[in-house]
Each structure stands twice: as C-alpha cells, then as structure tokens.
Amino acid sequence: MDRVTPTVTHRRPPLPHFQSILATSNHHITVSEMSYPGYPPAGGSYPSASGPYQQAPGGYPPQPGAYPPQGGYYPPQPGAFPPGAGYPPQAGGYPPQAGGYPAAPGGGFPPQAGGYPAAQPGTYPNMPPAAGGWGGQPGFGAPGGGMPQGYPGGPAPGQQPMPAYPGAPNPSMPGYGGGVPTGPTPPAGPAINKGYRGTMKDFPGADPLRDVEVLRKAMKGFGTNESAIIELLGSRSIKQRVPLKAAYKTTYGKDLMSDLKSELTGNFENLVVAMLKSPTQFDASELREAISGAGTDEACLIEILSSRGNAEIQEVTKIYKAEYGKSLEDAISSDTSGHFRRLLVSLSQGNRDERETVDISLAKQDAQKLYAAGENKVGTDESQFNAILCARSKPHLRQVFHEYQQMCGKDIEKSICGEMSGNVESGMVAVVKCIKNTPAYFAERLHKAMQGAGTKDRTLIRIMVSRSEVDMLDIRQEYLRLYGKSLYTAISGDTSGDYKKLLLKLCGGSD
Structure with missing residues (x-):
C-alpha cells in the first residue's frame, strides 16, 4: 500500500491581529514618552506636591480628556483599537491628526508617517525643564519623546542600510569591518536626573x-x-x-x-538687575554686551548659542532685533570672521534637529566624515565639522562621538584641538562639551570664572542666574565631582558681601 505524504501548509499569522497588537504597542510607547509642548505652569511649583503628573494649585485645570487621562481612558484595553471609551482624546488632550485616527482594515492601526511630532521646547520656564538646555534639550533634564524615524534619506531605525546605500560604512576606514561596530553602543546620553533640577522655586502665595x-x-x-x-x-x-x-x-x-x-552698586546691582529680566531678555542683553562691549567676548557668545534650545534662540533673536534695531546674525557677522563667524551664524539660526531617535548607520557615516575632514586630511575641512556639529541632534552627536572614538581611537575634542586653533577651536570644543554633558560644561565655566587672580563676575552672574531654574543641582554635582569641593564653598571663598549672599541663594545649598 502506497504511503500518502501529507501536505503541510505554513500559514502566516492573521495580519489584522498582528497590526492591532503592533498598533497598540506603538501607541502606548509614543504617547507615554511625549511631553506636552509649550505651556509653562500658570502657578505653583514644579514638580507638584503629589503624584507624577499632578500640578500644584494655580496650574492649568485638567480638561476633559487631557493628559493624564482620567480612569477608563488609558491604557487602552487589549483587543481593540481605539478603546471603547475616552479615545480619541477629548477637548484639551493631544491634538488629533487630520481626519482623526482611522482604523486599518481588520481593526489594526495604520502607522502614521513619522509618528507624533517631536515635542518642541516652549518659552522659559519649561515644564519640566529638560535635559540639555534651557528649552528642553536632552542631556540635562528629562528625556523627551521624539519622532521614531531616522534622518531623511536614511534607513528606518532597526534596519540595516542596503549595500548600495550612498555613503555606507566603508570597510577601508580604520576600525570597521564591513560596517560592524567594534565596540558596545553607548548609553543614549549622560546620566539623567528626573524631576525638577533647579534651585529656585515658586514662593507659595507670592503677590x-x-x-x-x-x-x-x-x-x-x-x-x-x-x-x-x-x-x-x-x-x-x-x-x-x-x-x-x-x-x-x-x-x-x-x-x-x-x-x-x-x-x-557694583556686582550686587548687576546681579539684582539680571534677576529681574526674563531669561531671553537676559540672553539678548548678554549677547549685545559680548558683541558691542570693549572687545568681543567670544566665550559668552559660544556659551549662550551652544547651550540654548531652538525655541529660546529664536526668541532671543526676535528680542535682539526689537531692542537693538539690528539682527543678531548681522551683529555677529560684523564682529567676527572666518570659520568662527560661520559657527556662530549656524548656531544662531536655532534650527538644530531636536529628534530623540538615533540612526546608527548615519552616526557611523558622520564619524567617518569628521575623520576624513580632519585626522585623515592634510589641512582641515572646518565646514564639514560645522555642518555636523551645528545641525545634528544632540543624541545623534553623542553617538557620532562614540563611533569616532571607536573608529580612530581618539576623542573628538583632542582631534579638534589638534586640527584647529584660536576662536574656532574653542568654539567647536565648547559645542562638543555642551553636547556631551551640559552641566559639566557649566561647572567648568564657573570654575574658570573664579580661578586665578580676579573673578569673571559677568560670567559668574550669567550662569548662576540662567541655570538656577534649569540644571543648577546637576551643575553642583558635576562641580563637586570635577573639583573636589562644593560650588557653594567656591562661591563663598571668591565673593563677598550682599553679592555673595544673593549668589548663594541662587546656588541653593552646599553639597
């Protein structure tokens, strides 16, 4: 009797069910990581007295469907998208995309192109102050939720570039074997302390x-x-x-x-006046003084422009034009020259990519471009450094710096110092330091301001005032780590009188 061989049919899992699971997962990740852009709290301190999202009295009243949703709205119930009650968001919640949230055939949820837009930093103060900048830059605050896609023209996250991908990792470059990374992937950024990292808080009931x-x-x-x-x-x-x-x-x-x-009189007067200006007004006045004062304070220019977020820089440029009748870009151009001028003009656009996602293959390409523009070239192509350091996002650049170290065994700062000189060198190095670890950058600036004969009081006042509600607690930690004594002790030993007393109020305490 002949044996009958059974036919085995391999079936794909039901696509609608798979889409539904994927959509629910994507929704949960994207919404929970987003920060609500733009609005500072109307009153009360941040963070709130209790609960991770509860605002203190005086803040915006919760609107129906606002974030966090009330019971029954979130998280979505398994098995259906959208959930039966409370979603899409009601008035006051996340703005729906055009046309609402259409369900894909079979109950799935179609992926939106680009996902949610990245949270843009609002005007100061932000809520909460974010990592890396006055306006929510990742790196010294709380991580933001960005768009889940790579740079334009690159592969999506998690995908390998095609063999013919232009500019793909070159096996002939040092440290690479067919595009395979030679070392472990670094953390997404410097250690992040959650919550409010400033020292100055709302005074209850202030009138x-x-x-x-x-x-x-x-x-x-x-x-x-x-x-x-x-x-x-x-x-x-x-x-x-x-x-x-x-x-x-x-x-x-x-x-x-x-x-x-x-x-x-004196520094006490200057400190009091600085504390009564809004952050962007203060920045604009400091930039004006750095440009029009006796000589150009290049360090002040690069400090402000490399550490502020896009929204803050754009606001500063508006105030500068309104107050002084001349655009900030024109003022910079008339007072600086060469590649240093290009660096400052690029930063003054307030146009840096602020997405949180990192495309590893593009980070490798950028690292190779920097190597080819400096260490692997007779002379230096400063324009290539400018293009990458001023346009790429901070998380992306931290990955680039790691790939650069893995590729040629040299820190990017040392390469810049060996390839450049003068203001453009100090400017590029400041940008790198600020991207790597902003609080450490400011701790170093404060140390240099108080080091040696005489105190650079303008720098001391500017940093203490501008960072007091952003990341002063982190700056204090970095100062203690780097110099073995507290910032409070350093200020106490280098200043005196009423000036010292008010600076110590901004410092907030000893570590």
Missing part, C-alpha cells in the same frame, strides 16, 4: 503688589535695606520676579530698574 511694597520700603529713606531685597528676590522664581517691574510702575509710577540702580 507682586505686596512684593513691590517690600522693595519700595527697602529703598526708601536713608540707606538701603539690602537684606530685604536679598530675602525677597532670593526666594522668588523667575516668573514671580519678572512681573514686579510692571507692578512697581503701576503702584508707584516709577521704574523699578532705575530705582534699584540708583540705590545699589
């Missing part, structure tokens, strides 16, 4: 009208009560200090800044 009355009494009559000014300004957040100017003029018909300048 501008009562505050200006205190300031007026401190300046009225014979002598000035500096202690009252220190106590008040040293316990108010920036959003509570800035309205004091309008409240003072409304109440007394006088200009608060003018009155303070007539009563105070």
Whole structure:
C-alpha cells in the first residue's frame, strides 16, 4: 500500500491581529514618552506636591480628556483599537491628526508617517525643564519623546542600510569591518536626573503688589535695606520676579530698574538687575554686551548659542532685533570672521534637529566624515565639522562621538584641538562639551570664572542666574565631582558681601 505524504501548509499569522497588537504597542510607547509642548505652569511649583503628573494649585485645570487621562481612558484595553471609551482624546488632550485616527482594515492601526511630532521646547520656564538646555534639550533634564524615524534619506531605525546605500560604512576606514561596530553602543546620553533640577522655586502665595511694597520700603529713606531685597528676590522664581517691574510702575509710577540702580552698586546691582529680566531678555542683553562691549567676548557668545534650545534662540533673536534695531546674525557677522563667524551664524539660526531617535548607520557615516575632514586630511575641512556639529541632534552627536572614538581611537575634542586653533577651536570644543554633558560644561565655566587672580563676575552672574531654574543641582554635582569641593564653598571663598549672599541663594545649598 502506497504511503500518502501529507501536505503541510505554513500559514502566516492573521495580519489584522498582528497590526492591532503592533498598533497598540506603538501607541502606548509614543504617547507615554511625549511631553506636552509649550505651556509653562500658570502657578505653583514644579514638580507638584503629589503624584507624577499632578500640578500644584494655580496650574492649568485638567480638561476633559487631557493628559493624564482620567480612569477608563488609558491604557487602552487589549483587543481593540481605539478603546471603547475616552479615545480619541477629548477637548484639551493631544491634538488629533487630520481626519482623526482611522482604523486599518481588520481593526489594526495604520502607522502614521513619522509618528507624533517631536515635542518642541516652549518659552522659559519649561515644564519640566529638560535635559540639555534651557528649552528642553536632552542631556540635562528629562528625556523627551521624539519622532521614531531616522534622518531623511536614511534607513528606518532597526534596519540595516542596503549595500548600495550612498555613503555606507566603508570597510577601508580604520576600525570597521564591513560596517560592524567594534565596540558596545553607548548609553543614549549622560546620566539623567528626573524631576525638577533647579534651585529656585515658586514662593507659595507670592503677590507682586505686596512684593513691590517690600522693595519700595527697602529703598526708601536713608540707606538701603539690602537684606530685604536679598530675602525677597532670593526666594522668588523667575516668573514671580519678572512681573514686579510692571507692578512697581503701576503702584508707584516709577521704574523699578532705575530705582534699584540708583540705590545699589557694583556686582550686587548687576546681579539684582539680571534677576529681574526674563531669561531671553537676559540672553539678548548678554549677547549685545559680548558683541558691542570693549572687545568681543567670544566665550559668552559660544556659551549662550551652544547651550540654548531652538525655541529660546529664536526668541532671543526676535528680542535682539526689537531692542537693538539690528539682527543678531548681522551683529555677529560684523564682529567676527572666518570659520568662527560661520559657527556662530549656524548656531544662531536655532534650527538644530531636536529628534530623540538615533540612526546608527548615519552616526557611523558622520564619524567617518569628521575623520576624513580632519585626522585623515592634510589641512582641515572646518565646514564639514560645522555642518555636523551645528545641525545634528544632540543624541545623534553623542553617538557620532562614540563611533569616532571607536573608529580612530581618539576623542573628538583632542582631534579638534589638534586640527584647529584660536576662536574656532574653542568654539567647536565648547559645542562638543555642551553636547556631551551640559552641566559639566557649566561647572567648568564657573570654575574658570573664579580661578586665578580676579573673578569673571559677568560670567559668574550669567550662569548662576540662567541655570538656577534649569540644571543648577546637576551643575553642583558635576562641580563637586570635577573639583573636589562644593560650588557653594567656591562661591563663598571668591565673593563677598550682599553679592555673595544673593549668589548663594541662587546656588541653593552646599553639597
């Protein structure tokens, strides 16, 4: 009797079910990682007193369907997309895409091109202050949720480039074997401390009208009560200090800044005036002084432009033009030259990629381009360094620096120092340091400001004021790690009087 061989049929898993699972997973990851852009809290301190998302009294009231959703809205129930209740978001939640969220045939969820847009940093202060910058730059704060795709023209994350992919890893380059990485993939960024990393917080129940009355009494009559000014300004957040100017003029018909300048002197006066400006106004005035003062303060220019987020730089350029009648780009161009000018102009555009995703193959390509433009070339192609360091995202550049080290066994900073000189060298190195670890960069800047004969008080004031509600706690940690003593101790030993007392308020404590 002949044996009948059974026919085995390999069936694919049901596509709609697979899509549904994938869509539910994607939805959960994307929404939970996004930060809501733009709105600073209207009142109360951040973070809130209880719960990871609960705002203090005075913040925006929760809207129906807002984030975090109320019970029954999130997470989505297994087996169906969208969930039966509460999704798509109601008024006040995430804005729906055009046409809502259409379901794919079979109940799945079609992947959207590019995913959710990356969270853009809002005007200062952000909520929460984010990693790497005043405006939510990853690297010194909380990680943001970016678009889950690589750079234009590159393969999607997790995909290998095709053999004919232009500029694919070149086996002839040092340290590569057919495009296979030679070392472990580094962490996505420097260690990130969650939550609010500033030292200045909202003062509960602060009232501008009562505050200006205190300031007026401190300046009225014979002598000035500096202690009252220190106590008040040293316990108010920036959003509570800035309205004091309008409240003072409304109440007394006088200009608060003018009155303070007539009563105070020296570095204490400069510090008080700086604390009453909004962050972007302060940046604009510092850039103006760096350009138009006696000589050009190149270090100030590069410090501000390399550490601020896109939204902040764009706001600073608007204020600069309005206040001084000349664009920041024109001011930079007329006061600098060569490749250093190009570097500053590029940074002043506020156009850096701010996505969080990293394409490993493109990071390898960029590392090879930097190697070919410097170490592997007679002379240096500064334009290639400029193009990569000023346009790529910070997470991407941290991967590039790692790949560069793996490829040629040399740190990118050392290569820049060996290939360049003067302002362009110091500018490029500052950009690299700021991208690698922003708090450590500022700790080094503070140390140099207080080191040696004389104190660079302008630098000290600018950093202490501008970082007090961003990452001052992280800067303090880095200062202690790098120099073996607390920032509080360093300031105490290098300054004096009322100036010291107010700086220590901004510092927030000793480590």
